[in-house]
Amino acid sequence: MTEKKISIRVPVLARVEGEGALELDIENNQISHLKLKIFEPPRLFEKFLEGRHYTEVPDIVARICGICPVAYQMSAVHAFEKLFDVDPGPWVHAMRRLFYCGEWIESHALHIHLLAAPDFLGYESAVAMAKDFPEEVKRGVTIQNLGNEILRFLGGRSVHPVGAKVGGFFHAPDEQQAEALLEKLKNALPMVEKLLPWLSSLSLPDSNQQFTSVALRHPADYPFNEGRIDSSDGHNISAETYSQHFSEHQEAHSTALFSLLDGKPYLVGPLARLNLNFDRLPKHIEVAVLAAGFKFPSTNMYHSIVARAVEILFAFHEAIRLLENYTRPESPSVNVTPKAGIAYGCTEAPRGILWHRYEVDENGIIQKVTIVPPTSQNQARIEEDLKQSIMDFGLDQPEEKLRLHAEQVVRNYDPCISCATHFLDLRVNRL
Amino acid sequence: MSKVKVAVHKFSSCDGCQLAFLNAGADLLLLSELVDIKHFVEAGPVDEDAEVDIAFIEGSISTRKEQQRIEKIRQQSNYLVTIGACATSGGIQALRNFADGQKWLSSIYASPEYIDSLDTVSPISEYVHVDFEIWGCPVTSKQVLTVIRSLLSGVTPRDTTEKVCMECKRNNTVCTLVTKSEPCLGAVTKAGCGALCPAFGRDCFSCFGPAQDTNTSSLANRLAGFGLSSEEVCRRYQLMNNNAPVFRNICVRVMGQHND
Numbered sequence: 195m196t197e198k199k200i201s202i203r204v205p206v207l208a209r210v211e212g213e214g215a216l217e218l219d220i221e222n223n224q225i226s227h228l229k230l231k232i233f234e235p236p237r238l239f240e241k242f243l244e245g246r247h248y249t250e251v252p253d254i255v256a257r258i259c260g261i262c263p264v265a266y267q268m269s270a271v272h273a274f275e276k277l278f279d280v281d282p283g284p285w286v287h288a289m290r291r292l293f294y295c296g297e298w299i300e301s302h303a304l305h306i307h308l309l310a311a312p313d314f315l316g317y318e319s320a321v322a323m324a325k326d327f328p329e330e331v332k333r334g335v336t337i338q339n340l341g342n343e344i345l346r347f348l349g350g351r352s353v354h355p356v357g358a359k360v361g362g363f364f365h366a367p368d369e370q371q372a373e374a375l376l377e378k379l380k381n382a383l384p385m386v387e388k389l390l391p392w393l394s395s396l397s398l399p400d401s402n403q404q405f406t407s408v409a410l411r412h413p414a415d416y417p418f419n420e421g422r423i424d425s426s427d428g429h430n431i432s433a434e435t436y437s438q439h440f441s442e443h444q445e446a447h448s449t450a451l452f453s454l455l456d457g458k459p460y461l462v463g464p465l466a467r468l469n470l471n472f473d474r475l476p477k478h479i480e481v482a483v484l485a486a487g488f489k490f491p492s493t494n495m496y497h498s499i500v501a502r503a504v505e506i507l508f509a510f511h512e513a514i515r516l517l518e519n520y521t522r523p524e525s526p527s528v529n530v531t532p533k534a535g536i537a538y539g540c541t542e543a544p545r546g547i548l549w550h551r552y553e554v555d556e557n558g559i560i561q562k563v564t565i566v567p568p569t570s571q572n573q574a575r576i577e578e579d580l581k582q583s584i585m586d587f588g589l590d591q592p593e594e595k596l597r598l599h600a601e602q603v604v605r606n607y608d609p610c611i612s613c614a615t616h617f618l619d620l621r622v623n624r625l
Numbered sequence: 626m627s628k629v630k631v632a633v634h635k636f637s638s639c640d641g642c643q644l645a646f647l648n649a650g651a652d653l654l655l656l657s658e659l660v661d662i663k664h665f666v667e668a669g670p671v672d673e674d675a676e677v678d679i680a681f682i683e684g685s686i687s688t689r690k691e692q693q694r695i696e697k698i699r700q701q702s703n704y705l706v707t708i709g710a711c712a713t714s715g716g717i718q719a720l721r722n723f724a725d726g727q728k729w730l731s732s733i734y735a736s737p738e739y740i741d742s743l744d745t746v747s748p749i750s751e752y753v754h755v756d757f758e759i760w761g762c763p764v765t766s767k768q769v770l771t772v773i774r775s776l777l778s779g780v781t782p783r784d785t786t787e788k789v790c791m792e793c794k795r796n797n798t799v800c801t802l803v804t805k806s807e808p809c810l811g812a813v814t815k816a817g818c819g820a821l822c823p824a825f826g827r828d829c830f831s832c833f834g835p836a837q838d839t840n841t842s843s844l845a846n847r848l849a850g851f852g853l854s855s856e857e858v859c860r861r862y863q864l865m866n867n868n869a870p871v872f873r874n875i876c877v878r879v880m881g882q883h884n885d
Contacts, residue, residue: 235636235637235687235688235691235742236742237637237687237717237718238718238721239717239718241721241724242717242718242720242721242724246860247860250860250864253830253864254717254864257639257641257716257717257762257865258639259639259640259641260638260639260640260641260642260643260644260763261640261641261644263639263641300648304647308647308668308669309667312669317669318669318670319668319669319670320668320669321653321654321657321662321668321669321670322669324654324657331654332651332654335650335651335653335654336650338648338650339648339650342648350819350821350822350824350825351763351765351818351821352644352648353641353642353644353645353648353763354641354762354763354832356821356822356825356827357825359827364822364825364826364827365824365825365826365827610640
């Protein structure tokens with residue numbers, strides 16, 4: 195029997211946030227080795243938070259990720275407020291939902307148009323795509339910028355915004371600013387409504403897989419900041435008991451820790467969120483999704499991009515609803531008195547649940563920190579998906595096609611490797 | 626005439642400064658017509674070895690591999706610009722330089738021997754010559770596009786000599802240090818953010834790094850006068866630009882006085 199011995203090395207996966215690599219060994223037409231390698235250098239945030247005051251935490255943890263700083267700020271402020279027994283009131287709750295709408299819109303629009311769409315239309319980048327699809331790319335950057343405007347409204351700037359604090363916000367914008375933003379969002383709605391029909395025209399691949407979805411679930415609302423951790427396997431747990439079910443471990447090929455649920459890979463992010471919370475969307479959005487020909491829950495990972503578009507549509511309507519009721523409060527925050535104990539927070543970052551745990555002393559000084567970002571939670575699932583997807587695609591496919599396919603599979607997860615610690619370099623060895 | 630070739634390289638960072646390009650919207654599309662973007666992994670084009678006219682560098686150097694990469698990039702780039710606190714001063718992760726980095730690694734990773742890590746986190750200028758520095762955590766699209774515009778016009782970019790205080794005055798923002806006794810660092814911080822924090826009623830924590838001609842020790846005394854302990858004064862300076870020499874030195878001085 196002649197053994198197939200081909201060694202292929204492809205250096206970089208583009209259009210993901212961060213630095214990773216993929217190693218694939220094919221031996222006798224079987225995958226003998228497949229690793230998603232993450233070699234983003236560790237930055238050790240959990241250690242230099244020790245000794246800091248709780249008030250310093252929101253601005254420090256924001257620096258873990260430039261794409262989703264608000265998520266880090268929200269998981270942190272919720273954790274401390276729960277431990278300190280503080281309820282900042284309805285205005286702050288509403289504005290935190292609005293803040294998160296801004297971040298989901300910005301992050302999802304960036305992913306759909308600048309990172310993912312070139313795959314489906316056959317371009318190297320959105321800039322190359324813009325020559326033939328100027329309307330679509332322009333729409334993408336316009337929607338992304340409106341997300342950023344929401345972030346600036348409450349945070350002063352979109353990357354590492356400075357508005358959030360434990361107890362509320364530093365500043366409440368005035369009614370005129372709210373009015374002006376509302377107007378812009380309303381004017382953009384027709385553009386946003388084109389997203390789902392456009393995606394349904396792209397003929398996305400069909401790749402159905404078995405996986406466990408994990409997301410927050412709230413008694414009434416589509417989840418941003420609040421709710422219990424739910425799974426498609428029937429879990430319903432609090433942030434406090436997270437570590438009884440989820441475990442993290444290190445593997446030699448990655449600077450991001452791997453996370454498992456009851457010993458198994460699982461999915462977090464827009465698709466998991468929508469799979470578990472489709473019934474929490476307003477009726478008219480459910481109707482728009484069905485009208486575009488999509489159904490949730492879905493086991494097709496290519497529906498991740500659709501889930502992002504659904505969440506953009508939802509976030510626009512939610513932001514408009516919140517701004518229509520906007521009034522400037524007397525104070526944008528409440529007073530906080532620290533207490534010793536362990537603070538747990540879990541909110542829905544654009545890429546999925548983001549879990550924080552802080553040990554705090556009676557003066558509010560941080561003693562110990564654990565942060566579990568969405569991408570490290572998806573790491574095991576991405577490897578599992580790749581194995582199946584590449585087998586289904588055909589191991590005898592030419593190297594270039596294999597690489598493009600693998601990259602596309604990875605991009606469905608919109609991995610943020612600077613969160614998980616970031617860059618993809620696909621190495622295929624056929625032995 | 627062939628277009629100016631540009632590359633954007635990422636090192637240890639949060640990716641936030643690359644968003645100065647990706648969030649630029651219509652300006653990003655215009656930029657892509659004015660220049661030839663050879664390498665920008667997050668946006669799509671990949672050619673790490675490309676010879677370019679302008680290289681933008683995000684992130685600090687924290688591994689041996691990064692050290693080798695930056696040395697090679699310097700050789701193939703005509704004009705090298707650092708973007709952001711990480712590339713320019715080491716960033717927040719340079720806090721590791723104040724502690725035992727290896728000990729930290731082993732408290733997070735069960736097998737620290739798999740992790741490629743240098744003992745210190747350093748700005749780009751520690752390893753190679755930097756032609757222009759853009760400070761900020763994060764930098765803004767305006768800062769980055771202004772530098773590109775200058776270079777395309779054959780003009781050497783100029784750094785601001787202003788401090789955040791000037792921006793506050795122009796915005797008619799009431800001084801947080803004088804009127805609220807907040808430990809504001811605006812008086813020693815480079816302008817550029819638009820004085821966002823004071824406009825929100827909070828004290829500046831120096832995302833944009835030390836300005837020229839700063840009197841950090843006088844400000845440290847003022848903060849101590851507000852009742853901040855030496856550690857608290859030090860922690861104000863030990864954020865995004867903790868490794869900038871001016872800020873590092875004031876911490877050493879403040880903590881030294883404390884130990885005496």
